[in-house]
Amino acid sequence: MTPAPVPAALLARLARTRPDAACTAALRSGLHARRLLLFKSLLARLDRQRTGASAAAGERFARHWQLLEYAERRDPAPVRDVLDYPLTGAWLAGALTAPEGPVLDRYLAYFGSIAATAALRAGCDLRVTLDAPAGLLSLPGLGALRCPSHRAELHARGHTVRITGGGQARALLLRSTGGRGRPAGGGPGWSGLRVLDGGNAVLDDLNPYRVPPRGIGAVAMHAADRAAVAQEPWARRWRQALALIEGTDPGRAAEIRAIQRVLVPLAPVTTTAYDGRHPMSATLRSAPGGVLTSLPSGAGEFAEVLVHETHHTKMAALHERVPLYRPGGEGLHRVGWRPDPRPVAGVLQGAYAHLALTDLWRRAATGPGVPAAWRRRAGEQFAQHREQVAEALSILQESDELTNEGRQFTGGMKEHYASLGASPPAFG
Structure with a gap:
């Protein structure tokens, strides 16, 4: 399945960074088409490299693929939801590049959890045995069961889902009427997602694939331990941040709710490659729709992270549909928001996210009912971000690494930048 071309009018609207329901729908459609294409690439790899995985791993993968197809025939919507889950994309990227042998076998074993989750969400009756590497059976988007035996039996019938992982590890989940909701429940050894x-x-x-094994760039990223996450106010900060954005720019809050599907808590970063002044946050190109972040200090900082990372997701999804820059460019450029020189791809990504924040700050500085502290910060940040975006747009407009669509896109960004003015009107 090949994504349809992006119309020029849609490209222009996306360049403005403003929330747009039609743009969001188009990006989600493109992400799904891309995800299906990558699954087909994995099938092609296994067909082409028949000795790449063990015979047992290949046969097990084929059975799980049949289960996925059965679930898709029964109810495609929840199956699509599981396949499009951001961390399914992170697993898929690893499976496509895993070296032949035991590493590839481990990636293929996890596909059983994806297929079983899709079948559960689609309301299928099933009985299946799944591998539980490291003694943990992870069902994407649902939760995990500790499995001392490293294997689990999953039995679903009607509204009841029973999972047994050896010893005292047992979970009883109940499916909602209609089958499309997330099965929920509990039991010894079961940890559900919030x-x-x-x-x-x-x-x-x-999820075992929530953090890239090699980090991003020079910064190692470590997943926060669940015990620590439970003691910290992640859910409350998320709620407060969205409320703050809602009061400043309701459209942006709706966009974040529509685009972001998973929040991955990161452990505090201590490496010298990171200055620590702001929370460490990232969006994986293989997992758009997911925010990886260390705990922001408050609602305002969390709001900035959500707007910033949402635009990394939008850019990643757009670039998959219509390349905005040519691969292999060697030019490096200084930008105001990073100490290290950035390639054109990084300049474009950063300029887009900072343009969205500049738009947010302008509205926060002038909107009625905005908290005073948030209003003051908006005035300060507007000037800083505006200057940084101006420098980045100059770099992009002079670059020969952008495609025709990339030049059109950055031209639209420049128009929106100009419309924001030199300072927020009536700031006080």
Whole structure:
């Protein structure tokens, strides 16, 4: 399935960074098409490299693929939801690049959890045995069961889902009427994911693929331990941040709820490659729709993270549909928001996210009912971000690494930047 071309009018609207329901729908459609294409690439790899995985791993993967197809025929919507889960994308990227042998076998084993979750969400009756590497069975978007035996039996019939993982590890989950909701329940050894207020996003501190094994750039990223996450106000900060954005720019709050599906807590960063002045946050190109972040200090800082990372997701989804820059560029450029020189791809990503924040600050500085502290910060940040975006746009407009669509896109960004003015009107 190949994503449809992006119309010029849609590209122009996306360049403005403003929330737009039609743009969000188009990006989500493109992400789904891309996800299906990558699954087909994995199938092609296994068909082409028949000795890449063990015979047992290949046969097990084929059975789980049949289960996924069965679930898709029964009810495609929840299956699509599981396949499009951001951390499914992180797993898929690893599976496509895993070296042949035991590493690839481990990636293929996890596909059983994806297929079983899809079948559960689709309301299928099933009985299946799944691997539980490291003694943990992870069901993407739902939760995990400790499995001392490293294997689990999953039996679903009607509204009841029973999972047994050896010893005292047992979970009893109940499916909602209609089957499309997340099965919920509990039992010894079971840890369910917490659904965040105001949308469909979950706080995922269990998925084995939630953090890239090699970090990002020079910064190592470590997942926060669940015990620590439970003691910290992640859900409350999320709720407060969305409320702050809602009071400043309701459209942006709605956009975040529509785009972001998972929040991954990171442990505090101590490496010297990171200055520690702001929370460490990231969006994986393989997992758009997921925010990885250390705990922000308050609602305002969390709001900035959410707006920033949402625009990294939008850019990642757009670039998959229409390349905005050519691969392999070697030019490095200084930007105001990073101490290290950035390639054109990084300049474009950062300029887009900072343009969205500049737009937010302008509205926060002038909107009625905005808290005084948030208003004061908006005035300060507007000037700083505006200057940084101006420098980055100059770099992009002079670059020969952008595609025609990339030049059109940055031209639209420049128009929106100009419309924001030199300072927020009536700031006080």
